Amino acid sequence: MSSKLSTFICQNCGSETSQYFGRCLNCNSWNSIVEEIKSKRSNYQEIKNCKKSIPFNEISSKKISRFTSGFREFDRVLGGGIVPGSVVLLGGEPGIGKSTLVLQSAGKISLNEKVLYITAEESLEQVKIRWERLNQSSINLKIFAETNLSLIIKEIKRLNPSFAIIDSIQAIHNHEMQSSPGSVSQVRACSSELQNLAKDNNIALLIIGHVTKDGALAGPKTLEHLVDTVINFEGDNISSHRLLRSIKNRFGSTFEIGIFEMLEEGLREIKNPSSIFTNKENISGVTTTITNEGTRPLAVDIQALVNKTFYSNPRRTTTGISINRLHQILAVIEKHVGIKLSEFDCYIATGGGFEINDPSSDLSVAISILSSLKNIPPLASCSFIGELGLSGQVRKSNNLRTKIEEAIRLGIKNIVVPKLEDELNNNFQNLIKIKEISNIKEAVDYSLSV
Numbered sequence: 011m012s013s014k015l016s017t018f019i020c021q022n023c024g025s026e027t028s029q030y031f032g033r034c035l036n037c038n039s040w041n042s043i044v045e046e047i048k049s050k051r052s053n054y055q056e057i058k059n060c061k062k063s064i065p066f067n068e069i070s071s072k073k074i075s076r077f078t079s080g081f082r083e084f085d086r087v088l089g090g091g092i093v094p095g096s097v098v099l100l101g102g103e104p105g106i107g108k109s110t111l112v113l114q115s116a117g118k119i120s121l122n123e124k125v126l127y128i129t130a131e132e133s134l135e136q137v138k139i140r141w142e143r144l145n146q147s148s149i150n151l152k153i154f155a156e157t158n159l160s161l162i163i164k165e166i167k168r169l170n171p172s173f174a175i176i177d178s179i180q181a182i183h184n185h186e187m188q189s190s191p192g193s194v195s196q197v198r199a200c201s202s203e204l205q206n207l208a209k210d211n212n213i214a215l216l217i218i219g220h221v222t223k224d225g226a227l228a229g230p231k232t233l234e235h236l237v238d239t240v241i242n243f244e245g246d247n248i249s250s251h252r253l254l255r256s257i258k259n260r261f262g263s264t265f266e267i268g269i270f271e272m273l274e275e276g277l278r279e280i281k282n283p284s285s286i287f288t289n290k291e292n293i294s295g296v297t298t299t300i301t302n303e304g305t306r307p308l309a310v311d312i313q314a315l316v317n318k319t320f321y322s323n324p325r326r327t328t329t330g331i332s333i334n335r336l337h338q339i340l341a342v343i344e345k346h347v348g349i350k351l352s353e354f355d356c357y358i359a360t361g362g363g364f365e366i367n368d369p370s371s372d373l374s375v376a377i378s379i380l381s382s383l384k385n386i387p388p389l390a391s392c393s394f395i396g397e398l399g400l401s402g403q404v405r406k407s408n409n410l411r412t413k414i415e416e417a418i419r420l421g422i423k424n425i426v427v428p429k430l431e432d433e434l435n436n437n438f439q440n441l442i443k444i445k446e447i448s449n450i451k452e453a454v455d456y457s458l459s460v
């Protein structure tokens with residue numbers, strides 16, 4: 011049945027083989043391989059082949075001039091605003107609020123720039139209903155409901171906007187290909203044509219892509235290398251907070267985050283994010299750390315619950331930090347503080363479930379565990395910063411200065427940190443009480459004595 015032109019593509023990871031397998035050899039997922047017919051070369055590609063190479067010094071080096079997305083938090087994640095001619099992939103689980111974010115943003119941008127919003131999933135009426143709920147008003151925003159790639163390209167060329175949005179890449183299709191919309195080869199082919207169009211006409215393009223919880227049918231995964239910037243929109247169904255996180259950015263730093271709240275009338279920026287992840291209560295088992303996400307310091311509570319176990323193997327679970335980190339911290343406490351924890355269950359949760367990747371939160375986790383175990387509240391109004399080494403030492407943390415500054419801004423009175431350089435210490439003398447420590451034992455003696 012398979013002709014010369016067909017190929018077998020894993021819909022999960024995008025790897026290609028010339029033969030069918032029940033299980034992908036690359037990512038090991040079952041039944042994810044689908045036969046797809048290779049496309050002929052696109053019209054657009056053909057026309058472009060008349061380009062020539064030029065000497066390096068003839069390339070004009072304009073400074074990047076960005077325009078704002080209308081949201082400070084969104085701009086921050088993009089590296090300072092939208093770059094003309096750049097392609098941004100906005101991923102996220104279904105229903106997280108991607109369309110809401112881009113529609114609000116499009117409305118704001120269209121006050122100054124020409125904007126085209128292409129809705130391939132929802133009808134014009136559906137978009138209009140959302141538009142009215144979001145209380146937007148702009149007469150310049152153009153909406154186009156279409157799923158056919160050639161017609162979309164034609165309309166973009168006709169209108170020549172500064173900013174165009176595709177909602178979503180899984181819903182559009184190239185007629186020259188036989189595979190169904192959303193399949194890896196469709197997603198790839200459509201994106202690369204749109205990418206060429208954007209680059210050649212200096213149009214900033216934002217492509218929305220769905221990502222399911224288990225990463226299955228993750229068309230967008232296969233696009234990540236193709237686009238300039240990859241942003242994820244995250245959150246859970248329980249809380250109304252939403253995080254925008256940059257995963258890749260050719261025009262700014264990665265792991266930058268933007269924080270929003272989802273309200274009836276749409277997304278609102280959170281101006282003081284530290285306030286939503288901390289509680290400022292002085293109770294046993296809770297401490298505050300200051301982590302670094304991208305270029306921004308952020309205060310987050312670490313809560314621990316340590317209980318005598320009823321199981322043969324004690325329970326250890328975490329929300330917001332990795333379970334391996336917890337195991338390592340527990341081992342360091344056993345060895346270097348001399349407390350046996352094998353009879354205790356241990357649960358860790360960060361404030362709001364915020365995912366912390368910065369290892370300097372270790373010390374805060376350790377003090378929370380010991381505070382819960384001993385049932386003693388930690389030193390009042392105190393933050394903890396420091397990565398725990400395997401030999402119990404507290405190691406240096408990145409960006410300590412900005413973290414201390416954030417603590418001061420939040421009115422925190424004490425801070426426990428790794429040994430500082432003199433110059434840093436002098437800067438903050440009267441603003442906050444800084445306790446420098448070199449190992450975990452010192453931190454415990456300082457903050458958990460009755």
Ligand SMILES: Nc1ncnc2c1ncn2[C@@H]1O[C@H](COP(=O)(O)OP(=O)(O)OP(=O)(O)O)[C@@H](O)[C@H]1O
Nearest residue numbers: 103104105106107108109110111220272273274275
């Ligand atoms: N009337 C409403 N009041 C408050 N919040 C609403 C209302 N309608 C929708 N929402 C919020 O908007 C979310 C859906 O937003 P949106 O359609 O922008 O998400 P999406 O990521 O584009 O979804 P999809 O994957 O279906 O395209 C809902 O999960 C809900 O949180």
Ligand SMILES: [Mg+2]
Nearest residue numbers: 108109110177
């Ligand atoms: Mg949507």
Ligand SMILES: [Zn+2]
Nearest residue numbers: 020023034037
């Ligand atoms: Zn695979």
